[in-house]
Amino acid sequence: MRRGGSGEAGLTLVELVIATFVLALAVLAVLYGMTATLASIRVGEDTAVAASLLRQAVEETKLEPFDALADVTWFGYQGMPYDVERTVTVAMTNPNAPGRAEVKQVELRVYRQPRSRYPEPVAVWTFLVYRGGI
Numbered sequence: 628m629r630r631g632g633s634g635e636a637g638l639t640l641v642e643l644v645i646a647t648f649v650l651a652l653a654v655l656a657v658l659y660g661m662t663a664t665l666a667s668i669r670v671g672e673d674t675a676v677a678a679s680l681l682r683q684a685v686e687e688t689k690l691e692p693f694d695a696l697a698d699v700t701w702f703g704y705q706g707m708p709y710d711v712e713r714t715v716t717v718a719m720t721n722p723n724a725p726g727r728a729e730v731k732q733v734e735l736r737v738y739r740q741p742r743s744r745y746p747e748p749v750a751v752w753t754f755l756v757y758r759g760g761i
Contacts, residue, residue, distance in 0.1 A: 676749075684704070684713065685735065696733065714734045718755060
């Protein structure tokens with residue numbers, strides 16, 4: 628603060644501009660922190676939902692007959708804004724019966740909708756299914 632020749636106290640224009648700038652920086656820092664926190668919460672929610680959907684998809688896969696296991700995509704799985712994609716590959720064939728699968732590798736991937744905006748899977752789970760059980 629400056630004291631003028633007349634004995635009045637007050638802020639100069641430069642001091643007021645600097646104080647406003649410092650206050651604006653502090654507000655921006657708080658807003659940035661809030662935005663980062665909200666983004667982290669969203670990622671956590673997506674991960675939790677994806678893990679639950681993966682468990683359900685694994686249970687569905689275990690209930691299917693071994694020879695019927697095939698690639699599939701469930702859009703809007705369980706009424707949620709997520710797609711679950713299943714890819715099945717033969718991991719091992721029977722040496723005594725060429726071409727007969729004995730072990731299949733199943734990969735489940737959960738994608739947030741719309742896929743055009745979220746092209747990377749939220750979660751992936753890979754497991755083996757054996758003829759006669761998991």
